[in-house]
Amino acid sequence: MMLPNCQREPGPPKDSPASGARIQPRELPLSVRRELRFHAADASFEAFNHADPAAACFIITRECAVLRVNAAGEALLESGDVVHASCGRLSMRNSEAGRRFVHVVADAQKVSDLATIVTRTTTRATPFIVSVHLIESEQKGEHEVQCEADWPHAIVMVRDPLDAPVAPADEIAKVFGLTPAEARLAEALSGGATIAEAADGLGIRVNTARNQLSAIFRKTDTNRQGELVRLLRPLSAPQSPRPK
Secondary structure, three states, X not given: OOOOOOOOOOOOOOOOOOOOOOOOHHHOOHHHHHHXXXXXXXXXXXXXXXXXXXXXXXXXXXXXXXXXXXXXXXXXXXHOOOEEEEOOEEEEOOXXXXXXXXXXXXXXXXXXXXXXXXXXXXXXXXXXXXXEEEOOOOOOHHHOOOOOOOOOOEEEEEEOHHHOOOOOHHHHHHHHOOOHHHHHHHHHHHOXXXXXXXXXXXXXXXXXXXXXXXXXXHHHOOOOHHHHHHHHHHHHOOOOOOOO
């Protein structure tokens, strides 16, 4: 974004220590920094919404206040089974997922620019996948826009696993903390293979595959292969689309 030309007072002499000094982020007018931040948030929101229109999408502040929501997000809020907006603040219905969500949003820059949370409901066995994406400023380096408390801070995506394709092994391993061998088995099972077929394709014994599957169930908080498959499918959806 190009900033308008401003009338300035005559600067110091060229030999002055202040000559050649560059404007730092905090020296940009508050209104300009706010406009840049909201512009970056809207661009990210549109990119995510275009990449996966079936997913619920929210722009939130550091305090989880909802600034913008798409149609799928409004429907999810209305159902009240997965998320709700008490006093305008987004939260999870599941208490354990809710605590994790608050921590991730508050410490997004320390955790990473992407954190994934699995949240369950009382109305069905298949969980939902919640991903928190830190909003990146369009201005980098010396003009990086600092985020105030009531400005856009993160994009939250809530995906239903039921209609998504199979996820790759490396993504499965990253999200659920699986070993490479466990992730390869999970990927094979997600593609419709039986435990025997997966073991044969991976060149391991069936008993080894069963032991790995037990570890996968424990780490993903699932109990059946069908439930595991439904959980893994949304991970193949685009994770961090960039605004054009």
